[in-house]
Amino acid sequence: MVTAQKKIKDKAPLVAPAKLNIWLFMLASSMLFAALLSAFIVHQPDAKAKETWTMFHLPTYFLISLIISMLSSVTMVMAFKNAKNDELIKNRFYLVLTLGLGLLFCFSQYLGWKDLISMKLTFVNPRPEDISASYVWMITVVHVVHVLGGIVLLTVGIFKSFKLEIHKKQLTFMSVTNTYWHFVGLLWFILYLFLYFAR
Numbered sequence: 001m002v003t004a005q006k007k008i009k010d011k012a013p014l015v016a017p018a019k020l021n022i023w024l025f026m027l028a029s030s031m032l033f034a035a036l037l038s039a040f041i042v043h044q045p046d047a048k049a050k051e052t053w054t055m056f057h058l059p060t061y062f063l064i065s066l067i068i069s070m071l072s073s074v075t076m077v078m079a080f081k082n083a084k085n086d087e088l089i090k091n092r093f094y095l096v097l098t099l100g101l102g103l104l105f106c107f108s109q110y111l112g113w114k115d116l117i118s119m120k121l122t123f124v125n126p127r128p129e130d131i132s133a134s135y136v137w138m139i140t141v142v143h144v145v146h147v148l149g150g151i152v153l154l155t156v157g158i159f160k161s162f163k164l165e166i167h168k169k170q171l172t173f174m175s176v177t178n179t180y181w182h183f184v185g186l187l188w189f190i191l192y193l194f195l196y197f198a199r
Contacts, residue, residue, distance in 0.1 A: 059115035
């Protein structure tokens with residue numbers, strides 16, 4: 001009996017599959033955004049030389065998104081900390097707060113897109129060769145899709161919290177959600193700074 005239990009323990013993975021999967025997904029996402037930013041950097045000088053690159057100010061709503069993202073990272077830290085301390089009500093509260101901030105982030109991005117449209121900067125431009133705004137659209141939309149993935153994780157986490165499936169002895173899902181949410185937050189910080197200074 002003891003030998004059988006020992007064998008099962010020995011076969012247990014060093015890293016939980018869910019954690020490994022989220023790290024692999026984040027690696028793939030990082031490569032995707034690296035490719036988008038690289039394309040931006042390579043294309044911009046040539047387009048400027050040909051006067052086919054429109055310069056414009058980023059909508060203020062994208063900066064507001066950054067502030068919201070930073071706040072949501074703080075609330076996510078508090079949610080994870082309270083889960084580890086078995087403060088389940090507080091964990092649930094901060095998860096709901098983080099979810100609300102995530103939705104607010106998406107709404108602020110939507111308002112930013114509306115500002116771009118009001119400036120006649122759409123994904124498909126009147127001049128096909130001018131794709132400066134197209135890069136902004138592509139980068140921000142793809143990022144919001146990633147944030148929506150985080151919102152799904154948060155929603156599932158809230159349901160798990162109500163079912164008492166998140167506590168100090170069962171933190172894998174909470175850990176995955178925490179890691180991913182900080183990833184999309186850091187990603188937006190990098191993307192915003194890039195678009196602000198490189199546009």
